[in-house]
Amino acid sequence: MFQNDKAARLDALAQGSTGGALANIVAGVALGAAAMGPIAAMAQQTSEQAVQSAFAEDRDGVLSLINENDELGDAKDRWRTSGIGASYLFPSDMTPWLNDGLANSLFGDAPRRFELSGGQIIATPEALSSELPVADDRAYGAFLYVGAAATSLDADGGLLGFRALTEDHFGVQAGIVGGDAALGEFVQDLTHRVLDGADPNGWGNGLENEFGVNLTARRVYHVYGDLGFGDLQVEWRPSLEASLGTVSTYAAIGTELRIGDDLVFDLTRADNRAGVSGGGYFGGPSDWDGLSWALFVGAQGRAVGYDVFLDGNVFANGPDDDVEINKNDFTLDLNAGFSVAVENFRLGYVYTWRSEEFDEQDEAQAFGRVTVSVKF
Numbered sequence: 001m002f003q004n005d006k007a008a009r010l011d012a013l014a015q016g017s018t019g020g021a022l023a024n025i026v027a028g029v030a031l032g033a034a035a036m037g038p039i040a041a042m043a044q045q046t047s048e049q050a051v052q053s054a055f056a057e058d059r060d061g062v063l064s065l066i067n068e069n070d071e072l073g074d075a076k077d078r079w080r081t082s083g084i085g086a087s088y089l090f091p092s093d094m095t096p097w098l099n100d101g102l103a104n105s106l107f108g109d110a111p112r113r114f115e116l117s118g119g120q121i122i123a124t125p126e127a128l129s130s131e132l133p134v135a136d137d138r139a140y141g142a143f144l145y146v147g148a149a150a151t152s153l154d155a156d157g158g159l160l161g162f163r164a165l166t167e168d169h170f171g172v173q174a175g176i177v178g179g180d181a182a183l184g185e186f187v188q189d190l191t192h193r194v195l196d197g198a199d200p201n202g203w204g205n206g207l208e209n210e211f212g213v214n215l216t217a218r219r220v221y222h223v224y225g226d227l228g229f230g231d232l233q234v235e236w237r238p239s240l241e242a243s244l245g246t247v248s249t250y251a252a253i254g255t256e257l258r259i260g261d262d263l264v265f266d267l268t269r270a271d272n273r274a275g276v277s278g279g280g281y282f283g284g285p286s287d288w289d290g291l292s293w294a295l296f297v298g299a300q301g302r303a304v305g306y307d308v309f310l311d312g313n314v315f316a317n318g319p320d321d322d323v324e325i326n327k328n329d330f331t332l333d334l335n336a337g338f339s340v341a342v343e344n345f346r347l348g349y350v351y352t353w354r355s356e357e358f359d360e361q362d363e364a365q366a367f368g369r370v371t372v373s374v375k376f
Contacts, residue, residue: 072368085119140206142184214245
């Protein structure tokens with residue numbers, strides 16, 4: 001069972017690259033469910049209600065800044081080389097229209113919160129010094145975007161016979177795909193000058209400028225338990241995700257296992273990469289001791305229908321069409337990392353290993369991500 005002191009405060013708050021990648025993830029989800037079996041009784045009803053209440057009643061917003069870069073992973077400066085992003089989860093009382101009669105009649109009465117985001121993704125070939133199109137490699141490209149999203153939490157859900165907090169997320173992102181208009185060349189040139197890196201000379205052979213838009217939907221189940229050693233808790237997070245648009249179209253299944261303290265009040269995901277908004281909430285009850293931490297591992301497999309960085313422009317016929325690569329239809333991400341929250345500040349790091357995204361790619365890629373979040 002949850003420790004008595006935690007149960008009491010929670011209750012008080014509640015009252016107030018590969019074709020087999022997806023098969024491997026499905027197996028991981030099943031194994032996660034089996035592992036939770038012996039501690040299924042530990043997922044008490046009050047924990048889900050407490051998280052939902054904190055999420056619905058918290059009068060603080062959450063600002064999150066993301067820096068994703070291959071220099072934080074394998075440091076090889078290629079392919080998905082950079083991602084920066086910022087998001088702001090609005091205080092619950094600033095968007096009452098998300099929880100009024102019309103919204104509740106359309107989407108149910110689970111509390112919802114609104115988020116705005118923005119950022120940039122940069123992808124390049126491996127040979128940065130070449131001024132000519134690079135054969136058998138991806139083109140230069142960037143996506144500069146803004147986004148809006150709504151996230152809801154339902155404390156009355158369940159999964160495979162376990163009680164579970166159900167998190168639903170729906171979002172839209174829109175912006176510019178290309179090179180100069182998406183500020184890809186400018187940002188990479190500036191970064192490499194500051195860090196004394198190699199000059200990226202091939203942006204003239206990259207994606208042409210065009211409008212890009214994406215719709216995203218995600219469901220995450222949070223299954224909680226207590227390990228019985230001090231305040232240590234465990235959480236299992238299976239997830240489903242889909243994206244449809246001119247930037248990326250895919251379907252994904254994932255699983256994540258977390259261990260730490262006060263896990264129930266940290267909804268930030270291990271695979272919350274730049275370009276994917278949502279999952280920025282963290283916090284706790286009024287008598288929270290102000291310190292929580294987590295170690296986590298996870299995996300996500302994706303069936304990829306379209307990726308502008310691999311398939312090329314949708315509307316424009318640019319110089320990228322001179323170089324063709326064969327996109328892999330299935331990709332796999334393996335994630336590991338940690339997070340720590342002190343009062344209203346949270347720091348997290350994730351290391352991601354990603355399988356080959358196209359046939360001509362000679363090895364997998366690794367990159368890291370640092371996320372800093374502040375409540376105010």
